[in-house]
Amino acid sequence: DGGITQSPKYLFRKEGQNVTLSCEQNLNHDAMYWYRQDPGQGLRLIYYSQIVNDFQKGDIAEGYSVSREKKESFPLTVTSAQKNPTAFYLCASSSTDRTIQETQYFGPGTRLLVL
Amino acid sequence: GDSVTQMEGPVTLSEEAFLTINCTYTATGYPSLFWYVQYPGEGLQLLLKATKADDKGSNKGFEATYRKETTSFHLEKGSVQVSDSAVYFCALRHASGGSYIPTFGRGTSLIVHP
Numbered sequence: 281d282g283g284i285t286q287s288p289k290y291l292f293r294k295e296g297q298n299v300t301l302s303c304e305q306n307l308n309h310d311a312m313y314w315y316r317q318d319p320g321q322g323l324r325l326i327y328y329s330q331i332v333n334d335f336q337k338g339d340i341a342e343g344y345s346v347s348r349e350k351k352e353s354f355p356l357t358v359t360s361a362q363k364n365p366t367a368f369y370l371c372a373s374s375s376t377d378r379t380i381q382e383t384q385y386f387g388p389g390t391r392l393l394v395l
Numbered sequence: 396g397d398s399v400t401q402m403e404g405p406v407t408l409s410e411e412a413f414l415t416i417n418c419t420y421t422a423t424g425y426p427s428l429f430w431y432v433q434y435p436g437e438g439l440q441l442l443l444k445a446t447k448a449d450d451k452g453s454n455k456g457f458e459a460t461y462r463k464e465t466t467s468f469h470l471e472k473g474s475v476q477v478s479d480s481a482v483y484f485c486a487l488r489h490a491s492g493g494s495y496i497p498t499f500g501r502g503t504s505l506i507v508h509p
Binding site: 284286313320321322323325328338370372382383384385386387388389 | 427429431436437438439440441444484486488496497499500501502
């Protein structure tokens, strides 16, 4: 089955620690996205990438970093500079083909908690 | 810039009641419109979509019509079930141009009681 996988489902971070959230897709999509979801605040875009080896900051990129070395993978690192990282993190992907209706496909999410 | 406004929740209904969740948007041109659903503890999944004015998207008993004149895409269902309890997100995305970044509303929580 094609889809997006995120791991781990739950992640615990200690003070001053960097943690990395995994996102993998086998949908052959060029575009990938990271969102943060806090209760009652909807989705906020952290980073996005429309092609391998290129990515752009979203609305709340501070304290986060990403890489896009492979089309299938878009890992997100939550650095120690992110002072309030507790949230639900969602990865998504989509085609950039204008002939395809532009649905985003989401992974199951990673819940990050601070110890 | 683009924006999507949804009615605030939670919306609380009894089983078999009629559902409407309002969504209005502000955008230039002719974006595609979407409704996504998020069940507790899960990611979002597409519920339905419409790509041009007067199109009606439908799925699992839910419907929404793309109304260009009122810039709206209200979600409706004639008879809700307990299993429809979830958060519903309205979104828009432009079909052309360099950016493929969608704009999401803040989500509307639906709670259906037996």
